[in-house]
Amino acid sequence: MKAFLKFDFTILTKKFLEEKLSSFGLKYTITGFGEVEFLENIPDEKIEEITSLLNEYGIEIIENQKTVLVQKIKDTIIEMVFKEDAPNVKASVYLAEKLNHSYGYLSNLFSEVTYASIENFIILQKIEYAKQLIVNDKLSLTEIAFKLNYSSVAHLSTQFKNTTGITPSQFQRIIAKRREIANTK
Amino acid sequence: MNILSFYRSPIFLRIVFVLSIAIIFFIAAVTYKQINALTNSSNQVLNTYNVAVELEKMYTYINDLETAKRDYIASNDQTIKFAIKIHQKEIEKALLKVEKITKGNKTQREYLKILRSLIKHKYYIVNSILAKDYSNGILGSTELNNDFLSGKKVMYDIRKVINKMITIEESLLNKRNSIYKDNQKTTPLYIYLTLLITLVLLVLSYVKMSKDLNNIKSYNNELLVSNESSNLSEIVGNYGTWQLNLDTNKYTFSDNEYRLLGYEPKAFKANLDDFMKHIHPDDYEMVKEVTLKMIYQEVLPSFTYRIYKTNGELRHFRASGRVVTKSEERILIGTTTDVTEVIIANQEIEERNxxxxxxxxxxxxxxxxxxxxxxxxxxxxxxxxxxxxxxxxxxxxxxxxxxxxxxxxxxxxxxxxxxxxxxxxxxTRAEQVFMKTDLNELLENAKQEQAQLIEEKKAIINNETLPELEVVPFQIQQLFSNLINNSIKYSKENIPPVINISITEVDTESDEKINSITNTKFYKIIFSDNGIGFEQEYADKIFTLFTRLHNKDEYAGTGIGLAICKKIIENHKGYIFANSEIDRGSTFTIYLPKEI
Amino acid sequence: MQKEYIHIVLADDDEDDRLFFTDAFSELKMSTKVQTYNDGVALMDYLNQEDAILPNVLFLDLNMPRKSGIECLQEIKSNSKFDNIAIAIYSTSSSEEHIEETFVLGANIYIKKPNDFNALKKVLSDVITINWQYHTSGLNKENFLLRM
Missing domain, CATH: 1.10.287 (Helix Hairpins)
Incomplete structure (x- = not known):
């Protein structure tokens, strides 16, 4: 029997951090997604301990402010793309509003830090979501295109192909065949 | 059933036969009746004659009696009494005879009664006279006269009655005669009529019979010819026929059936074992099984086996048969065909393939x-x-x-x-997977493949919406890509290439360019451009491998692109044609079958 | 963008291609460490070492003697130790069926060897960049499919 899971990362990470940080006996509050405020000063060795523990789980402590903002931009974009009922606003407007900076500033900052553009990142995220939806196998390509605010399946196809080099239907096929092989093992 | 078909039916003869017999009986009956009537008539005549004669005889006797009486009176001879007695006896005899003859006739019997009484009266008179004695000579003349004449009235009456009786007999005779004459007239008529009818019927029967006979003869002839022809066709077609009577288990082989094995016709009495002797040992079991099945299931599906002819030659036979019921006999008829040439040819072809x-x-x-x-x-x-x-x-x-x-x-x-x-x-690789594909998708992909060229030359592609079709996707995409590439490559200098792609549905009847037997409905896709065009006489050549109409310095190219297009179209059982005129652009028409 | 080196491994039996590969990376302004192996056996021997430093991206040529790229791919995918490696098939073939097959078997990236050095540089750079984005954005590695 197969079960498809959807992750709410906010809850997941929160619970996880609570679990892990509690073992250190530290006083802290989780103030947001990816934000923890320690209510006391932590000695360097402890920080190293925490850092290496979290690193095992692929969690990194970001230090740089710029990096933080960029991370925020990424998170906002991810949230915007992956929302169930995504608002039909332009990304630029949405980001500027959410993060209280001009879109121009955010765009420049993003490119400086990541060497890639916000638009690219958005497209990447959308295509990622499309991939997830295809893997979940519940919606048709038309429905997926509609959900992601593409004007047509052709539009989705074109962007999909430009990003990954293959068409959504090819991707579908490959996933299906992979599943077949996994099932027969 | 109208007369003609009745005439032609087989019942006709039977009915005629029965009818003829009936008529014969009828005639016999009629004849018998006539003879009877004749006999009756002659009997009647005889009777009448007899009556007349007897009555006359009787009168004579009575007369004799009278005479004797008178003699007695005259002579008083006592011996006359004896004579009188004899006469009386004779009269009696005659009376009895007449009585016998006229037994049936009431009127005559009445008269006879009267006669008898009259005769009785006579007797009385005579007897009274006999009782007298006339020896004394003549008695008082009045008494004598009275005695003499006493019988006269009676005699007169008797004569009258007798005459009457004779007349009656005569009229009876006449009447009977006339009836007889009538009969005589009509009877032959009946007989002639029935004879005529019988004659007609017999003639018809004869005609029919002789016709039937002729038919049978001609059918027989046809059969003989047909037999000969089938024998000949067996020889020419290299096959034989055989029959197995399922009830008597008897086999019959045609002449050629023997020849197929290498024997002379009728070389041995047809039977299964002698035939099976020739079968190739490897096929023996199979043939035996099929043959047994054939006898029990009464059907022989077509199957092939090998035999050795009498001269040792190996041949391949194909046999098949079925059951036929003729007049309640079940006969399995079958053919054995020598298919050696065909099988060997097939084997060769397979090998070559x-x-x-x-x-x-x-x-x-x-x-x-x-x-x-x-x-x-x-x-x-x-x-x-x-x-x-x-x-x-x-x-x-x-x-x-x-x-x-x-x-x-x-x-x-x-x-x-x-x-x-x-x-x-x-x-040209063998494994090609056909699947239902949206041709628009393939066209878009092709456009993307040529994106750089399209951008460079600022080409415009106008296309109608294409349908879904069962194709090999990458090949059709290749086809579209090559055609677009071609049109752009051979465009006029400084004039942006415009490619128009249109589509219609056609069928083999409406479009004479396609003559497919298997498919009837096609999609006709037309790629037309405004390029440099080419001479129509090369319209077929350009699809040949490595053929170019320009050298490499004018236009780059390998001469393979269109050959690939043609190959792809062939793979899809379609058609491709080119039309062009120098400087007037080119049109490529593709036909793809709607269903593979 | 990244603080550490990106480890890159190439398995290709062609000397010229190895040369192109290493030259391209040396001209790219990315902090990369490149290792090359001559064939599949050498590659797997390295990877299966206890303390091997696993590459971030592994480039696999398909036509190799002794052990083909496909065989290596299957071996690698069947070992969970190598789950974090992004596998790029680096090949001359451009047959559609081939490409799909490698993806189905678990490859993440398919690269058709370009015939121009600059094109090669661009391709390699793009691959590394996109891979890095995946790496840092927490995107699902399973669905990472890229065709150049």
Missing amino acids: RILESNNKELQAFNYVASHDLQEPLRKIETFISRLIDKDLDNLSESGQQYLSRINAAAGRMRILIDDLLQFSRT
């Missing part, structure tokens, strides 16, 4: 591997050239630079050639 297929496979593999493996060194050359141009171009002399640039160009051409060859080899 195998060789061809394996050759083909080798060629295809060679083709593919060659173009594929040629790519390697070429790629290296191109990459190293690009490195050189990037890094060391300035370090080269002018001629060196020129040479390098030419090397690059040549490598570029080789690249295109190998790409095209590779493409071509891909379209």
Whole structure:
């Protein structure tokens, strides 16, 4: 029997951090997604301990402010793309509003830090979501295109192909065949 | 059932036969009746005659009696009494005779009664006279006279009655005569009529019978001819026929059935074992099984086996048969055909096919591997050239630079050639998967493939919406791509190429360019452009491999592109045609069957 | 963008291609460490070492003697130790069926060897960049499919 899971990362990470940080006996509050405020000063060795523990789980402590903002931009974009009922606003407007900076500033900052553009990142995220939806196998390509605010399946196809080099239907096929092989093992 | 069909039916003769017998009986009956009537009539005549005679005789006797009486009176001779007695006896005899003859006639009996009484009266008179004695001579003359004449009245009456009786007899006779005469007249008429009818019927029967006989003769002839013909056809067709009576288990072989085995016709009494003797040992069990099945299931499906002829030659036979019921007998009829030539020819063809297929496979593999493996060194050359141009171009002399640039160009051409060859080899590979595809998607992909060229030449492509069709996707995409590439490549200088793609549905009746037997409905897709065009006389040639209408300095090309298009279309059982005029652009028409 | 080196491994039996590969990376302004192996056996021997430093991206040529790229791919995918490696098939073939097959078997990236050095540089750079984005954005590695 197969079960498809959807992750709410906010809850997941929160619970996880609570679990892990509690073992250190530290006083802290989780103030947001990816934000923890320690209510006391932590000695360097402890920080190293925490850092290496979290690193095992692929969690990194970001230090740089710029990096933080960029991370925020990424998170906002991810949230915007992956929302169930995504608002039909332009990304630029949405980001500027959410993060209280001009879109121009955010765009420049993003490119400086990541060497890639916000638009690219958005497209990447959308295509990622499309991939997830295809893997979940519940919606048709038309429905997926509609959900992601593409004007047509052709539009989705074109962007999909430009990003990954293959068409959504090819991707579908490959996933299906992979599943077949996994099932027969 | 109308007269003619009744005449022709087989019951006709039977009915005629029965009718004739009936008529004969009828005639016999009628004849018998006539003879009877005749006999009756003559009897009647005889009777009447007899009555007359007897009555006359009787009168004579009575007269004699009278005379005797008178004699007695005259002579008183006592001996006359004896004579009188005799006369009386005679009268009695005559009376009895007449009585007998006229037994049936009431009127006569009445008269006879009267007669009898009259005669009785006479007797009385006579007896009274006899009682007298006339010896004394003549008595008182009045008494004598009275005695003499006493019988006169009676005699007169008797005579009258007798006459009456005779008259009656005579009239009776006449009446009977006339009836008889009538009968005589009509009877022959009946007889002649029935005889005539019988004659007609008999003539008809004769005609029918002789016709039937002729028919039978001619049918027989036809049968003989037909038999001969079938015998001949058996010889010519190299087959024999046989029959197995399922009830008597008796076999019959046709003449050629024997010849097939190498025997003379009727060389042995037809039976299964002698036939089976010739069967190839490997096929023996199979044939036996099928034969047993044939006898029990009463059907023989077609099957093939090998035999050895009497001269040891190996032949292949095909046998089949079925049951036929003729007049309540079940007969299994079958044919045995010598199919050796066909089988050997087939085997040869199969062998040749195998060789061809394996050759083909080798060629295809060679083709593919060659173009594929040629790519390697070429790629290296191109990459190293690009490195050189990037890094060391300035370090080269002018001629060196020129040479390098030419090397690059040549490598570029080789690249295109190998790409095209590779493409071509891909379209001829055996395993092609047909699936229902949206042709619009393929067209879009093709446009993307040619995106750079389209951008460069600012080409415009207008297309109608294409349908879904069962195709090999990558091949049709290739087709579209090649056609677009062609149109753009051969466009007029400084005039942006415009390509129009349209589609209609046609069928074999409405469009005479396609003459397919298997498919009737086609999609007709037209690619038309505003390029430089070509002479229509080359319309077929351009689809041949490596054929070009321009040299490489005018337009780059390998002469493979359109050949690939044609190959792809052939793979899909479609058609492609080209139409053009110099300077007036070109039109490529593709027909793809709606259903594979 | 990244603080550490990106480890890159190439398995290709062609000397020229190895040369192109290493030259391209040396000209790219990315902090990369490149290792090359001559064939599949050498590659797997390295990877299966206890303390091997696993590459971030592994480039596999398909046509190699002794052990082909496909065989290596299957071996690698069947060992969970190598789950974090992004596998790029680096090949001369451009047959559609081939490409799909490698993806189905678990490859993440398919690269057709370009015939121009600059094109090669661009391709390699793009691959590394996109891979890095995946790496840092927490995107699902399973669905990472890229065709150049």
